[in-house]
Amino acid sequence: MKPDIQHIVFDIGKVLIHYDPNLPFQRVIPDAAERQWFFDNVCTHEWNLEQDRGRRWDEAEAVLIADYPDREHQIRAFRKYWPEMVSHAYEDSVAIMLALIEAGRDVTLLTNFASDTFREAQEIYPFLKIPRGVTVSGDIALIKPDLAIYETHAGSFGLDPAKSLFIDDSAANVDGARAAGWQSVQFVDAQTLKRDLAGYGIAA
Structure with a gap:
């Protein structure tokens, strides 16, 4: 039986916004x-x-x-x-995140991002300011999939790792979250994410 998820944590790049140098x-x-x-x-x-x-x-x-x-x-x-x-947002993924917040779910962000470019991204995409909070790797000198960044995020935002679901496009980062005791799913597309959330009893 899957745990009761109390916290949902989104990655940003290639989950909520596009990135291609x-x-x-x-x-x-x-x-x-x-x-x-x-x-x-x-x-x-x-x-x-x-x-x-x-x-x-x-x-x-x-x-x-x-x-x-x-x-x-x-x-x-x-x-x-x-x-x-960072040419465009993934509107269907953003819609899922915003619907979760609107439904009263606790949503935070955990991202590998340089400090200054993240602040630029927030101005380009204001929806990045809506979740309860964010851990930016460049702010704390830790990056995914290092165990310490997941522990730092959980500590900063009072998350119970066993009741936290992390969404990331990178398999290595998903594995890192699981090693930290979190639930985690790999992002492929919005429809797959909806099915993954439904598997935890979460409507999106």
């Missing part, structure tokens, strides 16, 4: 092969993750410019054009 970089680096090389070798996922862990953008840029001085313009374009990377 290729969107502005199709203009910055038009050649697809060169653009892929750039993301594989210069502004990599691992490099960007350090901003989610709290590294300042000026420090992050300096590290890369030292190694790739001829790519300075392209490196700085990553932060400069970041708002274009």
Whole structure:
């Protein structure tokens, strides 16, 4: 029998809002092969993750410019054009979150996000201000799927892990939540999420 869920925790990127660095970089680096090389070798996922862990953008840029001085313009374009990377909200997922809040459910957010870009995202997408609260990885120098970030979120918002349901698009982050004693489901699309919630007796 599944536990009685008292707390629902949403990830943000690729669950509530779209994220794709290729969107502005199709203009910055038009050649697809060169653009892929750039993301594989210069502004990599691992490099960007350090901003989610709290590294300042000026420090992050300096590290890369030292190694790739001829790519300075392209490196700085990553932060400069970041708002274009979060091009739209997933309206059906947002509708589920807002319906849960309207129904009186306790909803919070737990996200890997740089501190400054998260605040920009809140201005672009005001619905990110509606849940009871948010843990932003860049604010606390912890990232998913580290166990400590789930423990920090639970402690900050008074969650009972066993009665908390976490929704994230990343299998690794879902596994991290489960290791922390939470219930967790991997986000695929809104219809799947509705079925997953229904499996816990939650109407959305």
